[in-house]
Structures are given as C-alpha cells and as structure tokens.
Amino acid sequence: MNANFENAKTIQEELKWFQNVVDTRFKNYFEGQKIDILDVQPPSVEHQTSDYANCINEHKMNIEERAVLILSLIPHVKPSFLDFFFTKNKMYDVPYSEFGGLKHPMHNGFLPTGETVLFLLGGTNIEKRFELMKLFDKKHFFHLNSILFLEKSSSTEPFFSRQLLLSQEYLALFISGKKHKPDFSPHFPAKRIFTTYEWKDLVFSEHLTNGLDEIKNYILHGKKLKNKFQFGKQIKSGFKVLFTGPPGTGKTLTASWLGKEYKKDVYKVDLSMVVSKYIGETEKNLSRVFDLAESKDWILFFDEADALFGKRSTTSDSHDRYANQEVSFLLQRIEDFDGLVILCSNFKRNIDEAFFRRFQLVLNFEIPDVNQRRILWDKSKTEDFEYHKNVDIEYLSENYELTAASIVNILHYSILKCLNRKDGEDRIITINDINAGIRIEKIKQGKSIV
Template sequence: MKSPINHEHSSLIKTPINEKTEIINPLLHSNTVNHNSLNEEMKWLQSLIEKRCKELFLEDDIELNRDYEIPEPPKSEDQSPYSITINTHQLTVLDRIILALGIASAHYPSILKTFVQIEESSNAFAIEAGGEYDKISRSFKPTFQTALFLLAGKDLSLWSQYGAQLIHGSVLLKNDLIYNRSSTEFIHGKIELDTAYLNYFLSGQKPQLDHGSYFPGRLYKSDLTMEDIILEDNVRDQIKPIGHYIKALENGFFKTDDHSFKPGFIALFYGAPGTGKTMLAGILANAYGIDMYHVDLSQVVSKYIGETEKNLEVLFNRLQGKNCMLFFDEADALFGKRSDVKDAHDRYANQEVSYLLQRIEKFDGLTILASNFENNMDDAFKRRIDISVNVIRPTEITRKALWEHYLPKNITFESNDLLQHLTKEYTYTGANIRNIMKNVAMALHDRNETRITYSLISTYLMIENEKAFGKNQSRLSPFVQKTE
C-alpha cells in the first residue's frame, strides 16, 4: 500500500510535532507548577505516533526492519503533579499511553493531527488505529484500540499481550482518572480523561475525593459550628461518642493490638424531617476537621441487578483510609428491612441488603445514616450501629431559642406575647422556623420596617403550616394581644 505520508513526510508528521512543541512549552512553564514531565510525556507520545504512522504504510518486515520496540518513556523523577501521579499509581507503559492519549484528546488535539490527516487520506487507517474521526470538526478522538495500536504496531503477539492487560483492568480506570463510557466492546470505547485530573496536571490543584461524574457522592462543606445549632441537651450527650471515635482514629487507637475492635463507626440519626440531621452531621465534620461526603442515592440505587453494589464499591473504595465521613440521607432506601421472599426480585433485594451490611462494616471511617424513622431500618443492621441518636422535634424551650436565633439584627417582635404565642402554639422544627423568619425578614426589608407583627407573620405561618402539616391542618391559632 502506498503511504499517503511519503510525499509530504515532514509536513504531515514533523511539522505538527514541532509546531505543537512550540505551543506547549511556553504554556506549561510556570513559576508555580512544574510541567516538565508533562511536556516530555507529550513529546514522547508524539514520537510514538510518528513511528507507528510510518510503520503503518511500510510494505514488509524488511522495510520495517522488525523494529517494533517503542521509544523509552521519559523518567518521572520530579515533584510535578504529573510525575506524582505516575509514581503514586505505579503506571505501566500501557497506562501511560492511555493517560497521554486522554490528555492529548482533552487539551492538546494538535498532537493527534497526524491521525486526522492520514484518516482523510486513507479510510483503511481506522481499522488498525481505532479512534473516532469527526469529518465536520476534523477531529480525532482516540479509543483504547488506539493505545494498543501505538504500543503493538503490527506485532500480533504484542496486541495479545497488551490486550490481556486491558482486560485485566487499568489502574487509571479503577481510580477514575480515565473513563470508558462504551456500552459495547471495551476496546472501542473513547479514552476520556477526568477533568479534575487535567486541572491538576495544569494548575496543581489536587482533585477532591469526590471528583468524577461516576462518583455517587459530593463533598459537603459547612462553616457552621456547634454554636450555630440549637439542640436538646440529651442530643448533645448522644453525639459525644462520635467525637471520641474521631480522636481515637487520629491517635492510632485502632492500630494497636490491645483490642479487637474494627476501625469503622456507624451512627444513625433519626427524627422528623427538618429537625437538622444533615446540618448536625455537617457541623460535626467541620468541628472535628474531617471531610463529609453526602451520598447521592439517585446515583447509587439502580433497578439493574448488581449495579447498586457496583456504585457503592466505587464509593467505599475511593474513601477507604481517608479519615472522612460518609453521610447517607434517607438511608432506609438502602438499609431498609428485608422482606419475605415471594419472587426473584425479593430474593435479590434481600441479597443487596446483606451485601450492604457486610460492606459497610469493612469501611474504616465514620458513617452517618439519616432516616425519618428508626423502625424502617433492617434489624440486623440496627445491631451493627454503634450509636443511635434521636434528633427529636424541638421542645417549647428550644423553639423559643430557635425563634430568637433566627431573629435578624435590629428586628424585634411587636411584643413578647407574640414570641410566647409562636413558641407555644406551633410545634415547628428548626427548618420551619428558619423558613418563616427568612420570608418575614425579606418582607420587612421591602417595607423598610423593623417590627414583626402578627398580621405580617401570619401569612408565612399559613404557608409553612400547609407545607408541614397539609392544607387540612393549616389553620392558625388565634393570637390576642394582651392589654396592659
């Protein structure tokens, strides 16, 4: 086969490399982030693309000289983000080719220009090199077959060797640096770099543990302290073991041979909606200086058999050993009571709960589950819970403190009687009271007034009553201002 690169050899191969090198180097040299290893990796990728593209159109092994060896990958001995990633994950040559292709596809498409030019010259090229070519944008997206092509060239034994490594699994995929979204054959999936790692390589900003679109949790940040939440005294007492656990974890208590206790800790927060279960968990994380990851059940629970467990494995594996908090809201959706087996679906659902019980016990961090009702939890799971905290509806004394807590500066109630009436007659949660006071404060700001009257607040009491108790129970308790 006649090579389309023979007549314009330097323009199709050399020129893009030289041009791109000139573009990359000024962009990546920075006073704050070392990009030398990334620069060298991109040059290595370019040289490998050049080599394989030349070989592709050589007629026989004599002309090829049987030179299937790839150029030696550059050393990664500095402390740049890219070198740290290579060394931390102990990347193989196959991993490095995949990662380099992902970076080129995401940020340096000119490195892949040779693929575009040869694709436009020979339709047969895509059969060996893989990749997806877009005629409209004249762009090339490498696939895992592209990585095999660059590594193995025309050597079928090397194709088998590296193909077996891919089937075994790449550390890049296991740690969500690279994604393969293909629902068909793995080898034809596009190599997609996680954007958080691209930012890390370029800016030095280390990815958070919740990076990636497939991770079913998000970092929950709170700047609130224990002074910002109104709790019953017995609730404050019940949460003290959480502090003891975090300190024990930090002080190496679970690394000694003096006991047989497992390092994980499970707490259940249960109570009516709006009582502050999520807020309390966030405050505890902030108070003890640990990260809290809020689990998104919509990304965890799946109707497909085995998918829920797979999603949870991503979660637990990523956070194992990271001294952080996992927070499951509406946890009874995952850890609910097992049912009598009536069909195959029930049998699988029960197996799913059994898996969760075993997997959560292996997690070596703090897990907090939130539920509206304690009795909704599976009995076997409740026995594994270290502490159970009833975040009860606030008592009358606590409700008074909440009304005063959410009272903005320079704003007053028209009388103490109104405050007493609100405290006594409405069994609101902290969330209910916060919503009402927020609306009242905005109304007063609009009117340029500073006094909360019953006629003003009654509108928002009605709105909150309908939300909290339903329209049938949304009537207001009459308020009569006492006369002197």
C-alpha cells in the same frame, strides 16, 4: 507563573517523549527491532513546579507509570496523537486487536484501553504484561488516589478491554490548575453538601452532644486504632452511624457541620433514588462514589436509609429481584467502607431490627424541647433583626412544637414582611408576622389551623 502555561510546557515535553515510546514499540512490533522501552528516557521534571510535574514527583513515578498517565490525558489534549492505532491488520482487514482501544459515537479519535497500555509497554511478552497488570491493582497509588482507572464494564468482557480514564479531578488539575470536586450527575449519584453554621449556632440535646463526641473520637483516632494496634484486628472497617428523627430536626445539617468542623467533604446519596432510577447502573455508579470517597477521606451521608435498611418484604417481580441485588451490593460496600458513613431515616421504626448491629452508633434527633425552642427563637433571628414587644418568645416556645427548620422558615416569612415595611420598622418582627408564618408552615405540613 500561570498554572496553565506551566502545565502545558510540562505536558508538551512529556508528549515528545511519549512519541518516542510509541515509535519504539511500533518499530519493535513491525520491524523486528529489540529496543527496551525502558531505555527511552523521559524528560526530567525534578525541578519543575507545574501540577503535572508535582503529580509525577509526589508519587515518584517510574517510566511505565508516567507513560500510563500521559496516555490517559492524550484524548483530552491531543486526540490526533493516537490516530496511528487505527492502522488495520491487512491480513484480516480489521484493526489490530493487540492495540486495544475503543471508539465513541461522539468522538472520532482512538480511546486507549488497558490492552493499549499492555501493548505499548509490554509488547507480546506475556510475563511483562503480567507485571504491568499491577498498575491497575487496588493497592496501586493510581487507584488509592483516584488518579486514573479502567472504566467498569460488563463482567463478561476481558478486564483490559476497558477504557483507560483519567479522573475528572486530575484532568481539571492538569488543564486548569484547579482541583475538580465531582457533583451530582446520572453517572455520579452523590451531591456535595455543606453549611455555613458554626458550633455556636447549633442547639443540641445532651444525647446528641455526647453522640457527636463519639463521632469526633472516630474521626481523630479511628484509623490509627484500626491500623496500629492489635485491637484493630477485632473491629470492622470504618464507622457507621444512623441518624433518626422527623424532618427538620437537623440530621443533614449535622452531617454537613461534621464535614466543616473536621475539614472533610461530605457527599449525600439519596438511596430512594439510587435503588429505583439507577437500576442497571447502580453498581458502576456507586462504585465510583465509594472509590473516590475512600481515596479522598470523604464523609458519606445516605439519605432515606429506609430504602436500604427498611423492613424486608417478599420479592414480587424481576424488578424487585434486581433491586434486591443492588441493595445487597450497597450493604456490602457500606460494610467495607473504611471511613465515616452516616445513614439517615425519618422514622426509627422503619428500620429492620436485624440491621441495627451494623451500626456503631444510633442518634435520635427529636423535636426540640421548650428550652431548646426558646434558644432557637432567639438565635435564629440573628442580630440584624429584633422582636417587637408584643412577641412573647416564652409563649411561642411552650405552645408551638416546632423543629429548628420550621422556626427558621417562620422567621424567613416574617423577615420578608419586615423588609416590605418603611424604614425604621423594617427590622422589627411583630407577632402578626410570626402568626402568619406559623399558618403557612402548618398548611405546608398538612396540619389543621386553630
């Protein structure tokens, strides 16, 4: 059966039930009735297979949790449902503060807040409202699974004045039947990275191979050690790794490969962008990244770590002071993150020595040696193409100190030249092709051409 049809059917029944919940609360509030909200029973979804029903069943949601879930979805599927909350208090000619809610400049409907939840399910019962606050605790499955949350706002505003938001992932799941993977935006400063490379395609030194084994051990056993053994009390959450080395030596590729190998999404955050462009929004935006990453067991990859762990300088103005506050926030979140964090720097010497103790592992990605370059020249061309007899791989490997990325770029230029030739010659890479590629690569890097 169509996923959209199944979800729509379940949600329609849930809306009918929730309408009874809302009607009951308003009768209690305006007419003085005393009907327990928990007596308004929801429809059974025990034998339903829609994504919405599966979410309810998987988490064994009670009535209150189901009410919060459908309330978070309503602005997206039936905004007019909540129009009654615009009712004004005639005594003061203002909306009822008890109802909570927000209005957005681009949306005419009522947007529920935490206060809306407390009113609907707790009324004016202070004790009950205190109990309901647990629905937004960090230990609740709503938070742990990034299902829904209260939007972060100014610390001076009441906590429950924040907007109730359904995560983009679950919104997509309930509407389209497909899970949404967040991507880079002004409000989500991280981008998913991935690779098509397999282990056999990679060329690593013994040092890097051993280091990757250490990371593998953490991925396979780290959380078990932390949570199930007494020794876990002595160690900090997560595993922090620093990748250093010149551009093109495979730092980003390796992080992407780790995700592919161990079936984890890898999200890359450019720290130089975060601590400049997003000043003022950094905490809120990065909190969203960290919260999602922890709930989904992502690998976080921070590029340009010099911006975070670089040698400290004196603060010169308010902009710098604010940036330093953001850096402190980032450092703390990375420190507390219960997962694999990889930070990347092109130059190890740029990292403040005081920060090295924060890393469980430091891996240096060096320019490949002669033997590694020989392997890269051979592997990178793939079986689709072959070298002309005038191409001396031994000579190229010994005389050109190139990174893996540079070799791939040179072959890219060379193969495009091949494909421009007539049939029979369009799969053969000549030394002239390679020399032209080397010149282009050197010019790009600002190096002299001999």
